[in-house]
């Protein structure tokens with residue numbers, strides 16, 4: 001069992017601005033997908049090697065994982081992938097990071113830490129304030145994807161996002177994945193584990209209106 005990182009610790013107040021997109025991506029104008037809590041980045045490595053016409057950015061609070069992932073990019077010369085270290089909730093407070101919203105087409109929250117105890121709910125990555133911020137910053141028609149195997153967390157995330165009138169829930173069955181950041185429906189590591197153990201995956205997609 002890994003030790004969960006407390007995102008409210010003051011170690012995570014500072015976050016590095018990511019370099020300008022033209023320095024990290026070969027085609028900086030391609031659609032950008034942001035994966036929040038990307039862990040070691042396996043999911044994004046797979047996506048980026050298949051979908052060269054998208055750029056992928058992972059945010060992860062465990063610094064070692066980010067360092068290793070960015071080293072792997074350098075060695076193998078991925079041209080549409082980058083990882084950033086820090087608490088995603090503070091990420092956009094960096095004025096230089098706000099500019100990313102011009103490029104972001106979608107954001108995924110895949111199997112976020114559940115923080116089961118009520119007194120720890122404030123450590124969950126999806127917070128009302130964060131959703132408010134995203135609702136005011138994301139471009140119209142950009143998307144949010146949420147996925148978890150924890151029903152209570154799913155209900156909490158759905159409630160928090162649906163409180164914003166600027167996000168509308170899409171019907172999963174009608175969603176055209178072939179036009180999204182994940183046309184082949186690649187699974188994250190947690191998702192593979194959950195499916196192998198025949199647990200249920202709860203998921204929703206929201207569009208910014």
Ligand SMILES: C[S@@+](CC[C@H](N)C(=O)[O-])C[C@H]1O[C@@H](n2cnc3c(N)ncnc32)[C@H](O)[C@@H]1O
Pocket residue numbers: 005007036037038039040059060061062086087088089110111112113125188189190191
């Ligand atoms: C349960 S793991 C899921 C990893 C991956 N998304 C998957 O589906 O396999 C949750 C990840 O989110 C990271 N995380 C938790 N809170 C975060 C935050 N506020 N900002 C960025 N990453 C966070 C954790 O360190 C962990 O790697």
